[in-house]
Amino acid sequence: MEKLPAQMTVVGISKPGGPEVLVPETRSVPKPGPDEILIKVHAAGVNRPDVAQRSGAYPPPPGASDLPGLEVAGEVVALGSGAAKHKIGDKVMSLVAGGGYAQYCIAQDAQAMTVPQALSMTQAGAIPETLMTVWHNVFERGALQPGETLLIHGGSSGIGTMAIQLAKAFGSKVIVTVGSQHKADACLKLGADHAINYKTRDFVAETRKATNDIGANVILDMVGGDYIERNYDAACIDGRVVQIAFLGGPKATVNFAKLMVKRLHHTGSTLRPRSNADKAAMVRAIEANVMPLLREGRIKPLMDSTFPLEKAADAHRRMETSEHIGKIVLTV
Template identity: 60%
Template sequence: MTGLPDTMTAIAISEPGGPEVLKPETRPVPTPGDNEILIRVAAAGVNRPDALQRAGAYPPPKGASDLPGLEVAGEVAAVGNAVERWKAGDAVCALTPGGGYAEYALVDARNALPLPAGLSTVEAAAVPETFFTVWHNVFERGRLSEGEILLVHGGASGIGTTAIMLAKAFGARVFVTAGSDEKCAACRELGADLAINYREQDWVAVVKEETGKRGANVILDMVGGPYIEKNYQAAAIDGRIVNIAFLQGSRVEVDYMRLMMKRLTHTGSTLRAQSLEAKAEIAAKLEEKVWPLIADGKCKPLVHAHFPLREAAKAHALMESNANIGKIVLTVD
């Protein structure tokens, strides 16, 4: 590949463990396949699945890079023979199956999107993983409609802040739970209609009171554990509950009578394991429905902090402290 270096700096997982196992190392610059583009990474988002992979609990899909990193922003450095949309120099952000924590990353051309108008590369790197996840789970699986109530657990997280902004942009009411008054205030500033400090209030009771006992139409849950039973209590008739993680465990005892009596739908998904074609369909919907909102300033990713690529361990430590409000991003000089 003309004009490109032979090697790059990447952050590898030296062994399963804590943030300290993230180590810089030198790797060959990858070569794009026919349908791939090579991105010169300016910034990469940090996400919970990265921490799970680092701990040895979330192996990359077959054929994906062993490096962590599920989203990047930068410019196209090279394109595969069959790629028509992109050319070298194009500014893009992209969903990756892995490999984002590096100076260069390979991406299927269909899983890349033009850099959203009005965003810096740092902000754009905070878009793909969370926006793909929220769009698919809240609007496609959860079928959130204008005027309905969305309840989001982990409202101050990258997923939570994105869900607030997108749901409000499409005319829903948004309730969130968060673990501090500071996080609740931040959620309200982003547009949440109600923010509940779950450490101080019974969020099921509050949701029931605020809805005249009707409950929430859609619930986006990354907590699991005891929240599964509570979600059934807080859901409205014909409500939809979508799980995207189980931070407090996925094995619980649940009374399913409420699911039957309320005609609930309980679903869930992971993003990384989905096919390139499925991700391409989500990308197309985002470009059609959400990119104009970003360009108009109606929706913007919230970045809590950014660190140089070599300080990925510090970024992971911050994420696992749960102190962040919004996304954490790595930057590449």
């Protein structure tokens, strides 16, 4: 077992602001507590909540690291008391409550998953946050069934590209909205049945056309704003709208009679504040249902770009252009 250094390089948030506030600093290597493991980070995924945290809009939950970073992949180098799922030397990928932008990161033993041989460590770093978000919201909350239609807004995002692959693997039909032909092509190549450029076409009309005027069974929405009422129009009878973000704003004027007439469910969730028990249960479901697909190489994260840890600011700049297709990952 290698001797752990006392100090490590991390990327902290010097003050709320633009990408330039992400600054490398030196900190003590953390020690895992009960039921925790310490991961030597090889790769850390970059996600929209990191951008929100950096700008001051998404504070970490109580007790979590103040460093950004919600998912990592790497090697287990220390175990806290009671950690029995993984052992030192194991290659794992894990959701974390924060602290991913670092050379070492604490994770909950129960939330870490073994990295399948079909994936590189960089790909593994792009998986946990997106996969757990998609699994919980599309399949647990949205209850998507084989043969049903899923409409994904932001189809070319990290979450969108994972949702396309998972929904297709489980036998559903997929429609996505995207902002360019380039993004549409990428989604169709991944397996989406229809890609709608929301800048030039009305997604409600196109979704109804693609479903023989029935509508989508499940809608995964990260936009909110004026999409809320349009989602009600695009959904089928007994449709489920699942909200995972509000990039277009959390407030809207909506005719809620449509909820009653169509018997719609409008739900939503956010992952970070959930209890460790909740997250561990999602991990167990993923290990049972999705891990075989990852091991067989049938599902892989679509990779947009990688940046060294010290260039985290550039990774955020890339995300804020919204030109990325798939996942942005920091390599350590």
